Amino acid sequence: MANYSTNQFKSGLKVMVDGDPCSMVDVDFVKPGKGQAFTRVKMRNLNTGRIWERTFKSGESLEGADVMERDMEYLYTDGEFWHFMLTDGSFEQFAADEKAVGDAIKWLKEQNVCIVTLFNNAPLLVAVANFVELEVTETDPGLKGDTAQGGSKPATLSTGTVVRVPLFINQGEVLKIDTRSGEYVSRA
Amino acid sequence: MISWQPSASLEAIRARAELNAQIRQFFAERGVLEVDTPVLSAAAVSDPHLEPMQSQYCGPGFDQGLGLFLQTSPEYAMKRLLAAGSGPIYQLAKAFRNGESGRKHNPEFCMLEWYRPDFDDRQLMDEVEALVAAALGRDDFQRISYRKLFQQQLDCDPHTAPVDQLRLLTRQRLELSLESDDRDEYLNVLISHVLEPALIKPTFVYDYPASQAALARVENDNLDQPVAKRFELFVEGVELANGYFELTDSQEQARRFDADLETRVRLGYPCHPVDQRLVAALEAGMPDCAGVALGVDRLLMLRLGKGHLDQVLAFPLRLA
DSSP, X not given: OOEEEGGGOOTTOEEEETTEEEEEEEEEEEOOSSSOOEEEEEEEETTTOOEEEEEEETTXXXXXXXXXXXXXXXEEEOSSOEEEEETTTTOOEEEEOHHHHXXXXXXXXXXXXXXXXXXXXXXXXXXXXXXXXXXXXXXXXXXXXXXXXXXXXXXEETTSOEEEEETTXXXXXXXXXXXXXXXXXXXX | XXXXXXXXXXHHHHHHHHHHHHHHHHHHHTTOEEOOOOSEESSOOOOTTOOOOEEEEEETTEEEEEEXXXXXXXXXXXXXXXXXXXXXXXXXXXXXXTTOOBTXXXXXXXXXXXXXXXXXXXXXXXXXXXXXXXXXXXXXXXXXXXXXXXXXXXXXXXXXXXXXXXHHHHXXXXXXXXXXXXXXXXXXXXXXXXXXXXXXXXXXXXXXXXXXXXXXXXXXXXXXXXXXXXXXXXXXXXXXXXXXXXXXXXXXXXXXXXXXXXXXXXXXXXXXXXOHHHHHHXXXXXXXXXXEEEEHHHHHHHHTTOSSGGGTOSSOGGGO
């Protein structure tokens, strides 16, 4: 990979720091009127998710990280790995481990398209779309007429995840869920 | 599509005109003369950590061309006016610094610089306070010595702490390992990254380490520690002004120019011609005075409560 010097730093740049791939979140130039120049970078460690700040002397450089974000369709899990396929027509498949799948596991539905971050061509991180549509597999019977206000109940979705839904929702219905908050949005 | 519109709002552009008018009024009332000196000079700043931009004149008088530097501040030219007997002077000048661009930096910026014969650093701090208090509508100024600031926040004496202690502090606070044995490098990193962001109330920091005197005179403080009679003003974590009880000794000035050049050679930085006209002016005699430079764009940014210089510059570097 190419090296990037402090003058090339910008948010979104992926670099290697202490052996981990990192994504720059915020870059600022810091220099006292009398004194040396530094570049202060806030970055996300893509391995751990941790956000932290590092300071670099002007002119220092970092190795770029071979990190790419690709659209992939979720295929199936064999219990150990979760299998994805590129949507670019190449049919190329990738296997993500539990760590890479992380919280996305709650919303993974077969044939849905996810954004998979590849590091050295292996899945590092799986991100589902902000909204997914999932079927209710189990919930208490819906209450007729109660479509407007009041009350909620738990509902189990096809992925096994439990969300709070309004009382009028029935088993078998497909719901739109906000994956960032894990909240019910509407009927799909 | 080509971006042509200013990055500052029209409100900010009008506010700049108001601020400039207020500054001129402030000095008119105090009998300080507005002056105008050239932006281009055949000599360059000596400070190793300031890199001038370069230009060239070609034409009558200089058939082979004359290399010119854009000023990093109007300091040298204004000191020549002082030596010529100008009395108190100020200038709203464009200054240029290569390699500086970011939230609080633009390579071209507006600097308010002024000089007060017969003032010392304390008296000049009073005047800076009056100007900034009016511009920002604040009255919560405080003053702290460089030593006390480091003692309070980092539990170390910046004048005497061994370099190993400063290196450790820098590593602990910033995960930053520098190979340098230069104490000032660590002190500068610590003040700019750790201490400055916490200086929210308008704060004058004074009595800098003698090794950071730049063009300030060095005197002993009440602990018999030689300190630079230099001060800086910080507001909302922003370095706003830098002032000196000015050095008037021409031999000492020439010696500091030489020391700066040696540092440039050691660090592998380019060496530019030093301002012999300034040395000559000091030889002829510059009155005892205090002088200060204040970033006008930053002052406007603070006045309008903005977080980025681009919001107060009509056309920052990326749109210039």
